[in-house]
Amino acid sequence: MTTSFGGANTAIPKDPKLLRVPTSFNGLQSASNSLLLSKRLHVYHSFSASTAGPNSIIRAVSTPVKPDTSVQPKRSKVEIFKEHSNFIRYPLNEELLTEASNINEAATQLIKFHGSYQQYNRDERGAKSYSFMLRTKNPCGKVSNKLYLVMDDLADQFGIGTLRLTTRQTFQLHGVLKKDLKTVMSSIIRSMGSTLGACGDLNRNVLAPAAPFARKDYLFAQKTAEDIAALLTPQSGFYYDMWVDGEKILSAEPPEVVKARNDNSHGTNFPDSAEPIYGTQFLPRKFKVAVTVPTDNSVDIFTNDIGVVVVSDSDGKPQGYNIYVGGGMGRTHRLESTFPRLAEPLGYVPKEDILYAVKAIVVTQRENGRRDDRKYSRMKYLISSWGIEKFRTVVEQYYGKKFEPCRELPEWEFKSYLGWHEQGDGGLFCGLHVDSGRVKGTMKTTLREIIEKYNLNVRITPNQNIILCDIRQAWKRPITTALAQGGLLQPRYVDPLNLTAMACPAFPLCPLAITEAERGIPNILKRVRAVFEKVGLKYNESVVIRVTGCPNGCARPYMAELGLVGDGPNSYQIWLGGNPNQTSLAKLFKDKVKLHDLENVLEPLFYNWKRKRLSKESFGDFTIRTGTEKLQEMVDKWEGIPLGASRYNLKLFADKETYEAMDALARLQDKSAHQLAMEVIRNYVASQQSGK
Known part of the structure; x- marks a missing residue:
């Protein structure tokens, strides 16, 4: 029919x-x-x-x-709170005026739509000391010079003195008191920033490759991400009413975005509503979109509700998009009906149709996603229940056309964009690694000075790093020197394990955390490095490690080669089987592994990977090929490294004084004495070899 x-x-x-x-x-x-x-x-x-x-x-x-x-x-x-809220205003507007340091349950849910979470310090005992985390919304991770400097100031004046770069290319500002919320929010808005929709049951920040390449496909992908973000931005004015007394501080929207939003040819909109796409109830849960170009999987494209990939012709001119749907990371421990999931192909659309196709997908989820149980409200569960064929058929009703088959694409690669690169327009950009995205101390001061002095714009990457953009050739040397003095090292001087590792904030402020993540990962990485050295793996070898304090998966641990997911005090589930290109889903390997027992699991796994892998086989691919049963057998029967197997280790310290001096230097760099000594030796050997 x-x-x-x-x-x-x-x-x-x-x-x-x-x-x-x-x-x-x-x-x-x-x-x-x-x-x-x-x-x-x-x-x-x-x-x-x-x-x-x-x-x-x-x-x-x-x-x-x-x-x-x-x-x-x-x-x-939450559905009842939304219905009674007058489009996300009440009772938040009243709660913000009270003398209490916190807000009530309904307001706590509603403030998420404004880009904020209520938190308290879980390290402290006694009465709860409430504060608020603010999350910005930066499509493509773009941050203007002005906004960066304002965020840096706000962190010192109203936060805990640090900024955090998130896995969705945004800032998080922690520790803002309720009485300061309006001051902070209005400062962000008046600096052309926003927190609107950074949290809550609506479209979140739209990802795109952060690299500022002057290439048609990259520019097109970034423009598409910005247009999708604009299309799905709430229209009812609640955000500006609350924080800048109704003043809308916005730049003009592209006419094609306005046209797509207002189009109701196929029954997508609520006529005469303040929210034509969202209605009074908004979406059943959060909604995530990413846009990229072929080969560039810096955005973890398959973990999103919608993944959009630019398809270009032989001359590099964009023609349309492949669309993938149904990705998502969150799950609940010991509830097998919840699960992480990869997005799957929906179809191809010509470039002029992308906003209409995205809108049709969002409306399908709005109308059919579950609103009774929030554990099952993400779009991945709708697609898992229906199957992709039925889902595609329903989306096509709202789109008004049939999807074409997805175009064939080349293999994906993870691209970090660390170090120095040509932009293609005469300028340079420099990608800087930031451990767990936490900008603090000397690093924060140094970044501020460089960004301010050279009037640089920046971009945040989906791997919690930062890119300095539009650097003139003449500035490269002084900036490199300043970065090194501030502890922001070029990637060749950073442990390869750290370069791809990620962790969520977890304790002390996240109310969902079960155990440590950001505060725990530095020591975990040191211990993994020590195991690498013990079993004879080379320094330049690495695995993708991601740690989260709970099963919600904010640092995307289910795509890691080695994912650690908090499941109790100082206890983690171990997930194995993601790959370096972020195209396969990890599998649960072990429950309830205590932190002090980590080596007992990792040592046999890394030892066998070293000796039984195929040529250039990653750790994740090795674990999938080997299978859970054999991996478990390796761990259960492990009796330690056979005598003579670890022939690459060196005895680095002959006397106590040398060790203590090296240990003091290592602590300044948050390393062990052994790690620092090995780095010194490697750098010396490399310099001697290069000088021959």
Whole structure:
């Protein structure tokens, strides 16, 4: 059966329930404070499943609200908070005016839409000391010179003195007190920044490769990410009402974005609503989008609800996009019905259709994602339940066209963009590694001085690093010197394990943390390096390690070669099997591994990888090929490294005085004496070899 959508004939599912025009969950009901007048949309089908002809049309008719006498479906508490909020205003607007240091339960949920989480210091005992974390929204990770300097100032004046770079290319500012929220928020907004939608049940920050290449495909991908971010930005004004007294400080939107948002040709919008795409209920849960170009998987493309890949012709001119759907990392311990999932191909669209296709996917999730149990509300569960064919068919109703098959693409690579690179326009950019994304101390001061002195714009990467952009050739030497003096080393001087490692903040401020992540990963990486050296792995060999303090997966541990997921005090699940290109999903290997027992698991795994791997086989690929059963056997039967097997180790210290001096120097660099000594030896050997 087909239906006419503006002249396009499209197959429709046989189940009429799949053809309903969008309504917010439980309808557009009036808010409890009587501030909202709303309408309910009704679908009038001019067909039946057995008799409808080819000219059947689906029409949305807006009618007055009538008393609803039907049994109401079960809804989560958050859905009720949203419905009664007057588009994310009430009771947050009242709670912010109270003398208390915290806000109530409903306001705590609503402030997420404004880009903030309420937290308290879990290291402290007694009365809770509440503060707020603010997260910015920076499509493509772009941060202007002005905004960077303002964020740096705010961290010192109102935060805990640090900035954090996130895995979604944004800043997090921790420790802001309730009484300072409006000052901080308004400062960000007036500096052309935003926190709107950085958290909450709506589209989050849109990722794109951070590299400022002057190439058609990269520029096109970044422009697409910015357009998608604009398309899915809330329109009801609640953010500006709350923080800048209703003043909208915005640049003009591209006309194609406005046109796509307002288009209701296929029943995607709520007519006459302050939120034409989101309605009063917004989405069932958070929604993540990433855009990239072929080969560049710096954005972990398959972990997103929607992954968009630019497809270009032989001359490098963008023609359209492959779209992938259904990725997501979050899960719940010991609940197998929750799981991480990779996105899968949906189809190809020409470049002029991308905003309409994205909108159709979002609306499909808005209308069909679960709103009764938030554990299952992400789009990945809808697609897992329906299957990709049914999902594609429903999306096509809102899109108004059939998707073409995805175009074939080359192999993916992870690209960090660390070090110095040509932009392609005469300028340079410099990618800097930041451990766990935490900008603090001397590093923070140095970055501030360089960015301010040279008037540089910056970009945040999805791997928690930072890129200094638009550097003139003449500035390279003085900037390199200043960076080194501030402890920001070129990648060749950073341990390879650290370069790809990631961790979430976890303790002390995250309310969901079960154990350490950011504070624990430096020691974990040192211990992994020590195991590498013990089993004879070379210094330049590495594995992708990601650590999270809970199963929600903010640092994407389920894509790591070695993922550590907090499951108790000083205890982790171990996940194995991701690969360096971030295209395969790890599998759970062991539960409840105590931190002090980590070597007992890792030593046999790394030892066997060293000796049984295929040519150039990564650790993750080795674990998948070997299989869980044999890996478990390796661990269970491990009796230590056979005598003579570790022939590359050196006895580095002959006397106590030398060791103590090296240990003192190593502590300044957050390293062990053994690590620092090995680095000195390697650098000396390399310099001698290069001088021959």
